[in-house]
Amino acid sequence: MPLKLYKRSGGSIWHYRGTVAGRRIRGSTETEDKTRAQRIAAEREKREWTRHLDGPGSTLTFADAAIAYRQSGKSTRFLERIEDHWKDTLVASITDQAVKRAAIKLYPNAGAATRNRQVIVPTQAVINHCADEEWCPRLRVKRFKVVSKIKQPATLDWVNAFVANSSAHLGALCMFMFGTGARIGEAVSLTWADVDLHARTALIRQTKIGEERLAHLPPQLLAAIANIPSNRKPDDPVFQYLHRENVRQVWDAAVKRAGIAKLSPHSCRHGFATTMLHAGVDVKTVAKMGGWKDVATLVKTYAHAMGDRTVTNVIFGTNLAQPETGKAASS
The missing domain is CATH 3.30.160 (Double Stranded RNA Binding Domain)
Incomplete structure (x- = not known):
C-alpha cells in the first residue's frame, strides 16, 4: 500500500x-x-x-553510506565533518572533482596533506565500503600533490632542555612522545588506567590505524611519569590535557623559555624514529615499537633524517667522525 x-x-x-x-x-x-x-x-x-x-545505488545517500560504514566497525576519524558536508547527497553524484572541491571548502587554509587525509581519504573509504557491498561503483580520487619537506626531529638534548623549562606533566608528555613514538592525540588520551608503573608499560590506542600497542617505559620516562602530581584516578588523563589543542600554547612557551629550536610535538615522534634508526635498530622493529603500520611509510619519511652527508664515508670504510680534508691521499 x-x-x-x-x-x-x-x-x-x-x-x-x-x-x-x-x-x-x-x-x-x-x-x-x-x-x-x-x-x-x-x-x-x-x-x-x-x-x-x-538497484540500491540509485538512491544511496552519503548519510546512509556513512551509517553502514560506521556499523561495519571501520575507523571514524575525520568522519563527522564530511558527514555534515555531504549529508543526503546521492553517492552517485559524488565525483572525484566534487570531493576535491569539498576538501578546499572544508579546509581553505590547510595544506595538501591535510586535505588528502581529512577529506579525500575518509570520503573515498565510505563510498568504497559500499562499493564492496555492491551498492555503488568504486570512487577513485586523485590526491592533492604534497610537497615533501625535510622534517627536523627532536633529539635527546632538545627534549632534556624542554623538560627543564616546563611543568612536570608537560615535560613528561614531551618525554613520553619521544620515548614511545606516540602521536600527540594518543598521548593526551592516555589515562592512568592505561599505565602500569610496576610493569613499566603504557597502553597506547593508535587512533590513526585503529589498533592498540603496549609501549615500554624506559627508566627516565618511567620516573617522569611517576613524578607527575596527580590523584591518579583511573579515568584521569595522565598528562592533564583534555585535547591536543590545549597543549599548543604551553608547548610554545616552554620552547621559548628553553631557547631551543621551535619544534612541534610531532617532532618528538620523528625523534623517536630517527634516534632508533641511527642507533642501528632495524626498520621493522622501529615500525612495530612506534606504531607504524606500513614500514615503507617509515622508510620514506625518516630514512633521510640522518642529515650528515659524510655518512657515505662508510662505503669506503671511513669513520663518520673522521674529518674530510678534501686532499687526495699521497701515493
Whole structure:
C-alpha cells in the first residue's frame, strides 16, 4: 500500500508508513505542515520505487553510506565533518572533482596533506565500503600533490632542555612522545588506567590505524611519569590535557623559555624514529615499537633524517667522525 501520513498520539509532527515495492517503510517528515509532509512522503515513495527498479545505488545517500560504514566497525576519524558536508547527497553524484572541491571548502587554509587525509581519504573509504557491498561503483580520487619537506626531529638534548623549562606533566608528555613514538592525540588520551608503573608499560590506542600497542617505559620516562602530581584516578588523563589543542600554547612557551629550536610535538615522534634508526635498530622493529603500520611509510619519511652527508664515508670504510680534508691521499 502507498505511504500514508499520521500523527502520533499527542504529537504535532507528521509521520509516514506503508509498504512500497514489498518493503515496509516508516519515518518522520519532521514537519507540522501537512502539504510539505505529503511531498516528503511522496519523494520517499519515489526513491523506494527507484531503488527497487534500478538497484540500491540509485538512491544511496552519503548519510546512509556513512551509517553502514560506521556499523561495519571501520575507523571514524575525520568522519563527522564530511558527514555534515555531504549529508543526503546521492553517492552517485559524488565525483572525484566534487570531493576535491569539498576538501578546499572544508579546509581553505590547510595544506595538501591535510586535505588528502581529512577529506579525500575518509570520503573515498565510505563510498568504497559500499562499493564492496555492491551498492555503488568504486570512487577513485586523485590526491592533492604534497610537497615533501625535510622534517627536523627532536633529539635527546632538545627534549632534556624542554623538560627543564616546563611543568612536570608537560615535560613528561614531551618525554613520553619521544620515548614511545606516540602521536600527540594518543598521548593526551592516555589515562592512568592505561599505565602500569610496576610493569613499566603504557597502553597506547593508535587512533590513526585503529589498533592498540603496549609501549615500554624506559627508566627516565618511567620516573617522569611517576613524578607527575596527580590523584591518579583511573579515568584521569595522565598528562592533564583534555585535547591536543590545549597543549599548543604551553608547548610554545616552554620552547621559548628553553631557547631551543621551535619544534612541534610531532617532532618528538620523528625523534623517536630517527634516534632508533641511527642507533642501528632495524626498520621493522622501529615500525612495530612506534606504531607504524606500513614500514615503507617509515622508510620514506625518516630514512633521510640522518642529515650528515659524510655518512657515505662508510662505503669506503671511513669513520663518520673522521674529518674530510678534501686532499687526495699521497701515493
